[in-house]
Amino acid sequence: MSDFASFVAVQTAITSLQSPLKRSRDGYSFSLDTNQWVLNKDTTISFQKEVLELETTTHEGFRRSLARYAEEVSASHTVNMYLRFQRMVRDTGCKKIDESVIRNWRAMLDDENVIRNWRAMLDDEHEWYLGSLRGFLISWHDYGYKGISSQVVTVLERMRIRGNQKGVAIVNRCPRTGALTQNEQIAVSNELIRLFACDKISLACYSYLVTLQGTARRAVQLRQLKAIDLIKEHCAETGATNFYLDIPRAKQRGVGFRELFKKLSITEELYLTTLNLIQQEQLKLGESWGVKLTEKQKQLTPIYLDWVYVEQILRESTNAEVLDRLLETDVLHLSTSQFQDGFMRQVNLQNQAVSERTGDFIQLSARRFRRTRGTNLGRKGISALIIAEALDHLSTQNVMVYTENTADTVTYIDKAIGKQLAPFAKAFKGEIIETISDGERGDDPTARIPNKDNEVVGACGTNDFCVQGYEACYVCEKFRPLLDAPHEKFLNSLYAQKEARLKATKSEQYASTKDTLILAVEWVVQACKKVKKKLKVI
Numbered sequence: 001m002s003d004f005a006s007f008v009a010v011q012t013a014i015t016s017l018q019s020p021l022k023r024s025r026d027g028y029s030f031s032l033d034t035n036q037w038v039l040n041k042d043t044t045i046s047f048q049k050e051v052l053e054l055e056t057t058t059h060e061g062f063r064r065s066l067a068r069y070a071e072e073v074s075a076s077h078t079v080n081m082y083l084r085f086q087r088m089v090r091d092t093g094c095k096k097i098d099e100s101v102i103r104n105w106r107a108m109l110d111d112e113n114v115i116r117n118w119r120a121m122l123d124d125e126h127e128w129y130l131g132s133l134r135g136f137l138i139s140w141h142d143y144g145y146k147g148i149s150s151q152v153v154t155v156l157e158r159m160r161i162r163g164n165q166k167g168v169a170i171v172n173r174c175p176r177t178g179a180l181t182q183n184e185q186i187a188v189s190n191e192l193i194r195l196f197a198c199d200k201i202s203l204a205c206y207s208y209l210v211t212l213q214g215t216a217r218r219a220v221q222l223r224q225l226k227a228i229d230l231i232k233e234h235c236a237e238t239g240a241t242n243f244y245l246d247i248p249r250a251k252q253r254g255v256g257f258r259e260l261f262k263k264l265s266i267t268e269e270l271y272l273t274t275l276n277l278i279q280q281e282q283l284k285l286g287e288s289w290g291v292k293l294t295e296k297q298k299q300l301t302p303i304y305l306d307w308v309y310v311e312q313i314l315r316e317s318t319n320a321e322v323l324d325r326l327l328e329t330d331v332l333h334l335s336t337s338q339f340q341d342g343f344m345r346q347v348n349l350q351n352q353a354v355s356e357r358t359g360d361f362i363q364l365s366a367r368r369f370r371r372t373r374g375t376n377l378g379r380k381g382i383s384a385l386i387i388a389e390a391l392d393h394l395s396t397q398n399v400m401v402y403t404e405n406t407a408d409t410v411t412y413i414d415k416a417i418g419k420q421l422a423p424f425a426k427a428f429k430g431e432i433i434e435t436i437s438d439g440e441r442g443d444d445p446t447a448r449i450p451n452k453d454n455e456v457v458g459a460c461g462t463n464d465f466c467v468q469g470y471e472a473c474y475v476c477e478k479f480r481p482l483l484d485a486p487h488e489k490f491l492n493s494l495y496a497q498k499e500a501r502l503k504a505t506k507s508e509q510y511a512s513t514k515d516t517l518i519l520a521v522e523w524v525v526q527a528c529k530k531v532k533k534k535l536k537v538i
Contacts, residue, residue, distance in 0.1 A: 024070045024078075025361075032067050039075035045082050050089045055096040061147030065140035072348040074360050084133040097137075097152055135176030142365055144337060175357040179375035180368060182509075183356050186516045188364065189213070190475075191353035200350050204304060205343040207277045212366050214270045216373035216391060217247055219336040219366045224248040224258050227278045228299035231263070232271065243271035249392065257330050262392060274303065281305050291320050300327035304334040339366070356519060430479040432527055433459065439480040449473055457485040474520040481524050483531055491521045 020032040026040035035047040045066075054062065062085065069078045088094075134156045141148040180188065192213075196206040211222055231244040242265065249260040282301050286293040288310060293301070309331060313322070326332050334342075344364060353362045370391060377387045388395060433439055439459035441447035447459045449470050457470060458481040466472075473479040481487060494514060502511035 022067045022071055024075060025073060026075055030067075030070070032063055037067075037070065039070055039078060043075035043079050045070075045079055048086055051082075051086055053095070054089065058096040058147040061140060061145035064145045065136070065143055065147075068143055068345075069136065069139070072345070072351075072361070073363060077358075077360050081133065081136040085136070088133065097148055135178075138177045138367075139363070139365070142340070142367060144340070175355060176363055177365070177368060177371075179371040180362070181355075181357065182512060183516050183519065184353070184362055185213075185372065187353040187355075188362060191351055192347070194352075195347065195350060201343075201346060203273075203277050203280060205346055207273050208304060208339060208343050209347060209364070210270060210273060211245075212369045214266060215245065215247065215264055216370045217264075218250055218370070218392075219339045220250045221247050221392070223304060223333050223336055223339065224250075224330065225303040226258075226299065227282065227301045227303060229261075229303070230271065230274050230278060241268075243268055245274070247392075278303055285310070288314060289318055289320065289323055291323075297323065297327060302327075302333040304339075306332055306334045306338065430458075430461070430477055430481065432483055432524070432531055433480045434483045436482070449479070451486070451490060455486055456482065457487065457490070458482050471517060474517055474524060481528070483528055487521060487524050487528060491518070491525055494518050494521060 021029060022032055023029050024037075024039040028038050028040055030037040030039070035052065037045040039045065051059070051062070066078065066082060066085075069081055137148055137156055138153055141150065141153045189210075192201075192206060192209050195201045196203070208222065211217075212219070215222075225245070225247065229246040229248075231246060233242045233244065234240075235242060244263050245266050246261045246263050248258045249262055278301065281303070282293055282298050285301055285305065313326065344366070348361075348364055351361050351364065354360065355362045374387050374391055377390055436448060436456070436459050437443050439447055440461040441459065441463070447461075448456045449458050449460055451457050451470050458473065458479055460466070460473070461478040461480050464478075474481070494517065498511050498514065498518070501513075502508065505511065
């Protein structure tokens with residue numbers, strides 16, 4: 001993505017937040033200020049009396065948060081959030097979500113408060129309404145709109161709420177805002193690569209998201225990063241090369257901008273991604289100012305530069321001394337709101353990664369990446385002290401908020417579960433063909449994909465060079481599986497391998513390493529059966 005295109009994309013994402021005219025995920029336009037939003041042909045939200053009579057600040061915050069949902073997630077989930085919120089307002093008669101009263105809920109006092117009273121009104125069968133709404137309320141706060149305080153979020157996060165009863169318990173504490181599952185993590189990683197490869201997001205946007213994913217640090221910490229913080233070290237004793245980010249600490253009492261750091265080991269891939277971004281920004285900054293950057297200026301160049309502010313400064317002065325002074329401060333760094341409203345929003349608007357738990361697009365936030373890191377460590381039995389260190393906490397006090405529970409966040413996928421999860425996961429993104437000639441490359445013999453028994457299982461829809469083997473084809477959008485190929489035989493072998501790994505290691509986590517592939521092949525098998533039934537082959 002060109003510098004200009006990158007600038008336009010981020011500015012468009014930010015500007016659209018300020019405009020009253022919105023666009024739903026399905027492409028339908030609606031106005032923030034009207035009381036009826038048409039999100040698609042089947043879904044319309046009509047604001048009712050209870051919601052319209054909310055206190056002004058809460059009402060405006062609710063509208064803006066719901067509009068954001070309408071733009072970024074499915075219409076059905078958006079209307080569900082409206083209905084759940086309306087139900088809460090109707091049942092409690094509240095005019096606002098009172099943070100001062102919510103705090104008293106923790107002490108189980110008899111004071112009137114919105115969340116506690118509404119929960120008491122719900123029977124076991126309907127308590128999941130609050131669980132469903134919780135993710136929306138937390139997102140509302142994360143968006144920065146008024147009406148939901150951090151105290152309300154704390155109460156919501158510490159609640160243990162019964163989930164909606166389903167045939168299979170595939171939903172953990174919060175599939176919308178909580179830790180990502182292993183399959184969701186893989187889906188998100190693949191989607192970020194796709195968006196960047198397809199020129200949908202800039203290098204800066206891609207770098208920010210993978211840095212969040214790889215470090216689990218807060219946005220307020222990453223915004224402070226400068227080029228000098230990226231470190232490559234060679235160990236003379238072992239001969240190994242190590243890569244680090246020296247990340248500024250945040251939320252430490254009495255600590256200001258870049259006053260305290262913690263060195264964090266990172267992968268070579270993240271190092272190279274960040275290095276490419278740094279070199280790009282340094283080159284552009286020097287060209288914009290019309291100077292060759294000194295070594296010190298290069299070191300102090302923000303990794304995430306605020307080009308809007310740079311352009312404003314350049315209209316007033318191109319003095320190199322001005323640049324030196326600015327590089328010592330935080331004014332050239334992107335703000336956390338620009339991360340959220342620019343980069344994160346840009347990704348969420350285009351994101352096609354689907355959750356196997358909800359069947360909907362995966363919503364991303366810096367909070368989710370931190371929770372995922374903590375939960376992953378918790379699943380491995382890592383102590384609270386080490387988890388606190390990994391998440392850059394001074395103490396273990398808040399660790400449980402991020403680790404959630406580790407017992408019920410993983411659904412072990414066997415044949416029974418796999419059949420039910422496959423339609424939700426949508427791990428397979430290609431198209432089924434009846435004959436090889438139906439593929440993009442026609443009868444080209446090199447398009448044929450054989451399995452380990454040399455049986456043709458499908459065709460490749462691209463001429464790009466690939467050495468990953470036929471297993472990886474099932475999770476590739478360019479794969480065209482044959483209708484009559486032995487996909488079910490392959491699926492059974494994957495389940496057998498999984499059980500063998502579990503028996504040998506006693507580790508469900510290790511046994512589940514190919515779950516994304518299993519769900520993709522499961523979907524292909526089910527889809528082939530449907531096609532055959534439609535063609536009356538069966």
